[in-house]
Structures are given as C-alpha cells and as structure tokens.
Amino acid sequence: MLEIQRIRNNKEAIIAGLDKRNFNVQSILEEVLSVDEKWRLKKTNLESIIAEMNKISREIGILFGQGKKEEGNKIKLQITALKTKESVLKNEVNELHNKLVKLMYQIPNIPDELVKKGNGELDNEKIEEIGKTPKFGFKPLSHWEISEKFSLIDFELGVKITGSGFPVYVGQGAKLQRALINFFLEEGEKNGYIEYIPPLLVNESSGYGTGQLPDKEGQMYYLEKDDLYLIPTAEVPLTNIYRNVILPNDDFSIKIMGFTPCFRREAGSYGKDVRGLNRLHQFDKVEIVRIEHPSNSDKALNEMINHIKELLNQLGLQYRVLRLCGGDLGFTASITYDFEVYSVAQDKWLEVSSVSRFDTFQSTRLKLRFKNADNKSEYCHTLNGSALALPRILAALLENNQTTNSIKIPKVLHKFTGFSEIVL
C-alpha cells in the first residue's frame, strides 16, 4: 500500500498518477486525509490519558511499596474517571484506524512515468517485436489437436480426475514439460538467482503481504478447514520469505527464484480463451523475484526483461514486448511489461510472462526494509516476473514447430529431453 506520508505530501501527484488507471481517487484521498488527521488527534489524546494513568499507577506502586496502603487506595479513585475516558477514546481510535486501513487498501499503486493512460488491452504499447512468423505448407494444427495426435497431453483425463483446466501431461509431453522447467531454472541460476522450493499453500498474512488479499480473494483456492490458500503464483511464498525483515545495510540485491505449480480459480472465464492450454486452473511456472534498493530497481527491471527475452530467443519463438497502459496495470504494480508469443495456428498472441516493479507497494505491506547509511529503516523495492509460465510456451512450441508428422524440439532443450523431435 502507499505510504501515508506520501499521501499527506503528494496528493495532487497521486491523483494525476491514478488518473492513468482511470481511477478517480480524489474522494478516497480526501477521506483518507480527514480520517488520518482525526485518528492522529484522538490517538495523541488517548496516549496522554494513558500516560497520566501510568504515572498514577506508578505512584500507587511506590506507596504500596512503602506500606502506605490507604494513600494508595485513595489515589486509585482518581483513575476511574480516566478509565472511562480511555475506553471511549480507545474505541474511537480503533475505529478510525480500521477505517483508514480499509481506505488505504483500496488505493492501487501509482503508475510509473513511462506508463500511458489507457482503458485496457488495446491501449498497451508495443515496445518491440522479435522473430518471424513460421511458414507452413499445410494448415497448422492447434496445440490441442497436436497434443491428441502425438499423445502428449490428455485434457479429458484431467476432467475425469479433477475437472476442466487440469490437464494431464503424458510421456514425451510430460518430459518436455520437465525439460522446460529445468531449462528455465538453469538459466535463472546462470543469472544469479537462488532457487527455492517453497510451500504451495500459504496463510492469510502472506496473501496480504504481496497484495493478493484482499482484492483478489476470489481468484485463489481457499481451504477453509485449515485457513490456507493455494498459491496463484510463486511470487506469494517467495516474496513473503522477506516479510517482516529489515536488511542490515543498504548494500544488497536479492535475486531468488522458484518453480511451482500455480492454482487459479479463473471464475468467469469461458469459451475459446480457455481452450487447450490457454487458461488453466493449475499450471507450472518458474518465477523470479528481486528485492532491491530503490535506486537499483530500474536496473533490476531491465535485467529481468533481458533475461526473459534471452529465454524466448533461445527457444526460437516469435514474441513481442508490451508496456501495459494504466488501465491494464495490476493493482500492485507501478510498471509492467508483458511478453507474448505468437501462436500461428490460433493466430493469437499468448501472454507467457509479466514482469513488474512494485516500488514500495508490497514492501510497505510486507514490512520489508533496509538500514540506510544513517541507520534509518527505509522500504525496499520488490520486483517479480515469470521466467517463464509453461503452458503457453508449450502451446506455442508445439504449434510453431510442427511438421505433418513430427514436432521439432528447440536445441537448447535437447539435453533435458533426451530427444530432438517427437514423431508419430
């Protein structure tokens, strides 16, 4: 969430920034400021009453210590009036604070200067497009047709075992999947990321820490019996490693990654969007996360972008990079670049990665800080990105590398798959 100081001091800039999201924040901000002021006033008031009570209590202690019981009991009466005042004020302060937090949780992150105002997908800026559209001498099949033809993925079996959106990878399909995971992890390692295998279920605090809660509650699977959520992305457990952490100095750059399955309810999705591997309830992903000094977060973002481009280059996929407009930007991000690969058979761009900088939006919730040169704590910047999400990469690989009787496997994967093509 935004720092309250920032709201106090930069109201106009925040309004202008959020206008790019078409988010009219003016009335919320005004309410925040007025609640904040009332809250601080009442709190000061309350604290001075408590201070008075503490003082009297201490005196009572001294009197009792000296055996002056009667005098002590006499003073006790002074406190009764203060106590009533205290409990009333305490309720007011709590109420105001809850109200304040609730309001603050409604305010999304301020978009970066580079982010353009826009309504949705159509207003995203294309930054670059790399690679060529493959040519076929025949009508290319969709990946779900290929999966069936070569027995790589069994969607119906998934329906039988669980339900739609839970595909079963079989034989060489499974191995290809595993190869991609290994390839992504190995590239991450080359780029200095430390690998974690985190829990796939997280508690409520973790959900709040990275911002999935409260605004994306419906998107996550929830286990009521144990009060736990299935992770929608490894971002949640990975970033929460650093919840409530104060890094000891200002010289740090934390690079971590993890492969996990991801679970998303995707309520409301339907039709051709969910066909095949396009949108799943369970999918695999390698996620990279960085914790950075504010002055280094832009550099980190660029490194991440280059890292992802390199992955796509090595896989030989045609792709484009988009900078999301304000309207399409996620709640917690200040800037996001989406990577989309082109699927010939579907004539469609498929999102395979999303790299975001959150500035201090997550770290304020996480209470993730570092000690600066003056030994004061400051909030870190957090960033994350998919490197990469598997299903759509697999879809594009199958579709773009098909011949009439085989699938060619990109060279970089051979050492992981043990085969260079899949044949009928």
Place this chain on the structure above:
RNA sequence: GGAGAAGUGGCAGAGUGGUCGAAUGCACUGGUCUUGAAAACCAGCGUACUGAAAGGUACCGGGGGUUCGAAUCCCUCCUUCUCCGCCA
C-alpha cells in the same frame, strides 16, 4: 490425533504482579592503552507510531481478558521440544 514441557533483545539466559524496555554474559560499535593486534578498561548498542524538541505510547510467540498496575495471573490460537499413536 492423545499426554506433557516450553516460547524473553543478534545469540545465550535472568526475571513469576509495582520505578522492567527488561539483569548478566557473548557478539557488535566507538574510545583509552599498544609500533600494530590481542587482552584489559570505559562508553554505546531493539523496533514502530507520534512530536520541532523534550518527551509520550506500544511491543517479552499472536489475539483477548483480570487488575490502579502484567514479561509475570486467566482464556484462546500458533510454534517448538519430549513421549505415545498413525504414516509417505
């Protein structure tokens, strides 16, 4: 799952109702001494909110309660350890 014990500052470890934000040791930082280092000695050494500052407030696993007053008593949850049961 059942029975028991325990959770205190970076670590170790006192404190079982009153001036305790918390003894002591170690670690760490600064200083004295020394050619330098070690040792010794002296001093400092948690976080957050609020305030111009002085100060105030909160925090002894989390939450709630009793009390004029809680690290200390009560309730509840979490975690760790020991024993039993079950088990990949």
